Amino acid sequence: MLAQVHDTMQAVLVIGKKNNTVSNTNPTQTLSLIQLINGSNQSVADAVKHFAGVVVKDYGGIGGFKTVSVRSLGANHTIVLYDGVALNDAQSGQIDLGKLSLDNIYQITLQNGSPSDMLSPAKAYAAASVLALKTTSNQFDTNFKTSIQASLKKASFGFYDGSFYASKRIGNIFKTSLLASYLQADGNYGFKSYENQAAIAYRINSDIKASKLEYDAGFYKNDSNKLLCKTYYYNSKRGLPNAIILFNSSTKQRLNDRNFFIQTKWQHTLQHKDEFVLLVKYNADRVYYVDPSFQNSAGKLENEFIQKEFYSSFAYKRILSKKFTASFATDANKNKLVRGDVFNVGFANPTRYHFLSNLTTKYSHKKNDIQGNLLFTSIVQKVENGTAPKNYFALSPTISAITKQIFNSQLNVRAFYKNIFRIPSFNDVYYTNFGNLLLKPEYAKQYNVGVTYYKTNVSFLKEISITADAYYNTVTDKIVAVPRQNLFQFTAINIGKVNIKGVDVAVHTQIEHNNLSIFNIDVNYSYQQSKDYTDATSPLYKTQIAYTPKHSGSGTLQVIYKKLIITYSFLYASNRYRIGEPNPDNFLAPFTSSDCSVAYNFLQKNNIEQKIIFSANNVFNTQYEIVKYYPLPRFNYSIKYLLTIHK
Numbered sequence: 001m002l003a004q005v006h007d008t009m010q011a012v013l014v015i016g017k018k019n020n021t022v023s024n025t026n027p028t029q030t031l032s033l034i035q036l037i038n039g040s041n042q043s044v045a046d047a048v049k050h051f052a053g054v055v056v057k058d059y060g061g062i063g064g065f066k067t068v069s070v071r072s073l074g075a076n077h078t079i080v081l082y083d084g085v086a087l088n089d090a091q092s093g094q095i096d097l098g099k100l101s102l103d104n105i106y107q108i109t110l111q112n113g114s115p116s117d118m119l120s121p122a123k124a125y126a127a128a129s130v131l132a133l134k135t136t137s138n139q140f141d142t143n144f145k146t147s148i149q150a151s152l153k154k155a156s157f158g159f160y161d162g163s164f165y166a167s168k169r170i171g172n173i174f175k176t177s178l179l180a181s182y183l184q185a186d187g188n189y190g191f192k193s194y195e196n197q198a199a200i201a202y203r204i205n206s207d208i209k210a211s212k213l214e215y216d217a218g219f220y221k222n223d224s225n226k227l228l229c230k231t232y233y234y235n236s237k238r239g240l241p242n243a244i245i246l247f248n249s250s251t252k253q254r255l256n257d258r259n260f261f262i263q264t265k266w267q268h269t270l271q272h273k274d275e276f277v278l279l280v281k282y283n284a285d286r287v288y289y290v291d292p293s294f295q296n297s298a299g300k301l302e303n304e305f306i307q308k309e310f311y312s313s314f315a316y317k318r319i320l321s322k323k324f325t326a327s328f329a330t331d332a333n334k335n336k337l338v339r340g341d342v343f344n345v346g347f348a349n350p351t352r353y354h355f356l357s358n359l360t361t362k363y364s365h366k367k368n369d370i371q372g373n374l375l376f377t378s379i380v381q382k383v384e385n386g387t388a389p390k391n392y393f394a395l396s397p398t399i400s401a402i403t404k405q406i407f408n409s410q411l412n413v414r415a416f417y418k419n420i421f422r423i424p425s426f427n428d429v430y431y432t433n434f435g436n437l438l439l440k441p442e443y444a445k446q447y448n449v450g451v452t453y454y455k456t457n458v459s460f461l462k463e464i465s466i467t468a469d470a471y472y473n474t475v476t477d478k479i480v481a482v483p484r485q486n487l488f489q490f491t492a493i494n495i496g497k498v499n500i501k502g503v504d505v506a507v508h509t510q511i512e513h514n515n516l517s518i519f520n521i522d523v524n525y526s527y528q529q530s531k532d533y534t535d536a537t538s539p540l541y542k543t544q545i546a547y548t549p550k551h552s553g554s555g556t557l558q559v560i561y562k563k564l565i566i567t568y569s570f571l572y573a574s575n576r577y578r579i580g581e582p583n584p585d586n587f588l589a590p591f592t593s594s595d596c597s598v599a600y601n602f603l604q605k606n607n608i609e610q611k612i613i614f615s616a617n618n619v620f621n622t623q624y625e626i627v628k629y630y631p632l633p634r635f636n637y638s639i640k641y642l643l644t645i646h647k
Helices: 033-037 044-048 426-430
Strands: 028-032 054-058 066-070 078-082 105-112 129-135 146-155 159-170 174-185 190-192 200-202 208-222 225-239 254-270 274-291 301-319 324-339 351-365 368-382 392-406 411-422 442-458 461-483 490-513 517-532 551-561 564-573 591-605 608-617 636-646
Touching: 028 033, 033 105, 044 054, 044 066, 044 105, 066 078, 324 426
Parallel strands: 078 129
Antiparallel strands: 028 105, 054 066, 105 129, 146 159, 146 636, 159 174, 174 208, 190 200, 208 225, 225 254, 254 274, 274 301, 301 324, 324 351, 351 368, 368 392, 392 411, 411 442, 442 461, 461 490, 490 517, 517 551, 551 564, 564 591, 591 608, 608 636
16 A cells, blocks of 8 residues: 655745726725835825825825825725724824825725725725725735845935835744834925015925834734734824915924824634634824914913724624625724813813624626625714713615626626715814814715726737726715814814715726836826805805815826836816805915836845835926915925845
8 A cells, every 4th residue: 555645835925916996896996016116105195196086185294184085075984994904093083194104005995985895894884985005014925034125215305214124934824024114304395485476485394203113913824814913103293384374384383193003803714605804903192282382371282182992893704605795794992082281171081982883795696796785883972071972873875786798898887875974073073173062973975887997908008997987975964174273273164065976087008018118007087076055045055165176187107117117197186265265365276296206126136126216206396285375395306225135
């Protein structure tokens, strides 16, 4: 009898390309690693500007707030997932995308409606859109045991940035990694004076110093059993520049941010039909603001807010048959906000318990996919001082569908409907010089219909994809936050009813020439008509809501030739108005801004790669602003050195 021999093949990492932007039931846009690392992007905010239907509100400067509004619904309707777990920010109730660097990001995905991943946390279904960030820390590479990446960057306005990333694979099941980064800038860029266009004024109090540490540990028993842990720490100190009003740009306001969280994610597949994800997270935020020139009896205005969050989520998916799949997700969230400064007498110190339960079913047969979900929201609120706000309960349904390969072609047709609900954030209600206790909850309904097309090897094109979606959103009691004198003091108001009509078009083509050159061309266009239908007697009736351009778009041309990558990109936005009547004083002119970058791999051998990237931003020296009286930088440059070592 022959002896039985057992042999185990070494694990191999296989990377394939799948175009989910055209096959999902919901509109999906994705940026890959090569698009992120070789462009002029400094942060996540810079990258997502190139998505169709997105408006990034940029309040100016290296350290200025940058929030995203998708299809005119506002930043609070977009959830940001960081390696599958929701981010939370006590500073504004919105995620400041300018704080999120691209040091270890390898993919950014924006999805309207509901997420396509049925194992997403219930929080993801509670938002109108999902911005998912995936990091290299949670990728298990079997090709190398050790990876090291270091970068140094010098840019205009006293900007310096350095980062160090190292990962180590221990055996075939464990990986650990550490990312450390630091940046600083004085931020004193020049702009055309509002009083005298021939003169140059300079932004003041726009400096920033920020550091970040991120540690990951992953246990990969096999493809069906993964345990991922992340510890994150961010600290920044920055100045808050004033709006340039009435010949006065002086300011001394300071803002310190400190954010810490630790999260654990366990994903496990049982017998190929059942799969679950368990998430646990603790988050602590501290925001300290001081205005030493504020005119009161104390001679200053000082605010310190501390928020602590406990979050857990459980999602379970089961394949019922070849055609049907079902999943259930439930989240429990506790948020507490306390004020720690000397002016905290009488502050509410609110606590909010947020419970979400979501049931999703998906039907797939031949060329048709239909997905529907029903979300139940329960919110219980308590305060230590004053009267507690009311509790809220709501049911939110969503349904989406796609029919593929119409007329035996590569044409697909998709549609979705979503009814979404959100209550005012802590910032909306409680923050000093911001809060409004009279704010009402905001309700939004989304309707979308679109077509997609994807084909490879068409004439001289290696691939081409086209997506076009028309949408209609209705928002009742829309909550709008606008800045007042500076970036810390805002005003939150309700706009009774807003109707939003829009079209998003995205075209991607790739051309390959003689297997030596690759040309990637991306063009996006958005039309957004977002009008206030609150009061027929108001001068604002049927006017475009603040800071929303009717027409916007972007384009990117990337040429890859051997070791050289050249990228050109532009952004365009038509005229907008700030909040108030649409008169000349509130008018913001259209703008176009262009960026260029050149990346070169000048040494690549023995698993050592060195790259240098030169970027020129706003190359035509355009003077523009996204928020009124907050001018953005004109021409500026950066040069970056990147070293990667694999062992």
